[in-house]
Amino acid sequence: xxxxxxxxxxxxxxxxxxxxxxxxxxxxxxxxxxxxxxxxxxxxxxxxxxxxxxxxxxxxxxxxxxxxxxxxxxxxxxxxxxxxxxxxxxxxxxxxxxxxxxxxxxxxxxxxxxxxxxxxxxxxxxxxxxxxxxxxxxxxxxxxxxxxxxxxxxxxxxxxxxxxxxxxxxxxxxxxxxxxxxxxxxxxxxxxxxxxxxxxxxxxxxxxxxxxxxxxxxxxxxxxxxxxxxxxxxxxxxxxxxxxxxxxxxxxxxxxxxxxxxxxxxxxxxxxxxxxxxxxxxxxxxxxxxxxxxxxxxxxxxxxxxxxxxxxxxxxxxxxxx
Numbered sequence: 001x002x003x004x005x006x007x008x009x010x011x012x013x014x015x016x017x018x019x020x021x022x023x024x025x026x027x028x029x030x031x032x033x034x035x036x037x038x039x040x041x042x043x044x045x046x047x048x049x050x051x052x053x054x055x056x057x058x059x060x061x062x063x064x065x066x067x068x069x070x071x072x073x074x075x076x077x078x079x080x081x082x083x084x085x086x087x088x089x090x091x092x093x094x095x096x097x098x099x100x101x102x103x104x105x106x107x108x109x110x111x112x113x114x115x116x117x118x119x120x121x122x123x124x125x126x127x128x129x130x131x132x133x134x135x136x137x138x139x140x141x142x143x144x145x146x147x148x149x150x151x152x153x154x155x156x157x158x159x160x161x162x163x164x165x166x167x168x169x170x171x172x173x174x175x176x177x178x179x180x181x182x183x184x185x186x187x188x189x190x191x192x193x194x195x196x197x198x199x200x201x202x203x204x205x206x207x208x209x210x211x212x213x214x215x216x217x218x219x220x221x222x223x224x225x226x227x228x229x230x231x232x233x234x235x236x237x238x239x240x241x242x243x244x245x246x247x248x249x250x251x252x253x254x255x256x257x258x259x260x261x262x263x264x265x266x267x268x269x270x271x272x273x274x275x276x277x278x279x280x281x282x283x284x285x286x287x288x289x290x291x292x293x294x295x296x297x298x299x300x301x302x303x304x305x306x307x308x309x310x311x312x313x314x315x316x317x318x319x320x321x322x
Contacts, residue, residue: 011142012142013083015140015174022176022273022274024048024173025046025174026172027043027170028041030170031166031168032168032189033166035128039064039285042099043057043060044057044058045058046078047275049273049277050274053183056077057070059071060103063266063268063283064284064285066264066265067266069105082284083302089210094229096170098112101183106155107155108153110150110154112145127143127217138205140152147168152167169196169198171198176273181202182203182312182314182315183312183320185197186198187288190290190304190306194221195218195219195220195302198216198217199258200214200215201320207231212322214227227249227254233249235249237322244260246258250295253295265282265283265311266282267279286310288309288311290306
């Protein structure tokens with residue numbers, strides 16, 4: 001119980017203490033090298049189905065080659081630390097400051113610095129805000145860093161890739177299933193450094209019904225502009241077709257307009273009732289047009305296009321059209 005309470009206020013840490021079935025937890029590390037010719041995502045995690053069958057895993061997504069590998073491990077090799085974010089899966093190690101990989105086709109270590117975490121307070125731990133305290137949510141979400149610097153190199157399929165001065169992004173999910181329909185997007189490669197966007201819209205089950213929830217953050221000039229269901233932001237538009245995703249969010253001070261251009265995507269494993277039996281498609285080469293407008297000052301704060309964007313369009317998306 002003490003471990004569960006402590007981790008509740010630190011979303012980056014392992015949340016699954018005491019869980020034995022119908023549960024998953026995974027961390028998402030996106031890394032892009034300095035000249036933007038290489039983009040990878042590394043996803044370590046644990047999964048448990050409704051019957052208590054368990055497995056640890058590490059997924060490797062090559063965004064440019066559009067390939068994905070799923071490495072499965074015995075559950076006993078998954079070793080989370082107590083009181084801090086540190087995950088070991090066999091000879092692979094994951095923290096907020098580094099990853100060390102010893103996979104058949106990927107070896108090496110990367111170190112992260114100048115992280116930009118989502119604000120965390122006792123009444124609003126991370127990006128889920130007060131929904132963190134709701135015990136029956138289908139899926140919980142956390143942002144470890146919207147943007148950070150990378151040092152180090154990885155040997156991937158026999159090629160030594162230097163990620164020094166590249167940019168990274170970290171987040172995580174936990175619960176039992178991904179939403180039945182959702183958009184998710186992220187980019188921290190704009191015309192100037194130090195700008196990052198993360199946005200998602202999802203169909204959220206709630207007390208026998210459901211609602212369309214939104215979470216978005218723009219990191220700009222060392223300030224985070226937040227658009228979330230729980231802070232009173234409204235989702236004005238949510239639409240997608242084969243070419244694009246359009247989102248408009250607004251609160252009393254700011255308006256956010258997003259146009260994401262869909263690219264060819266790669267299939268990844270995703271959780272259904274705890275086990276990684278689902279399939280989603282993610283692109284890491286999309287572009288996202290972003291406009292951030294200050295309503296009170298009548299001023300455009302950002303009008304730019306993000307590159308190397310992660311983009312997922314999943315499920316019965318008509319459920320989240322607005």
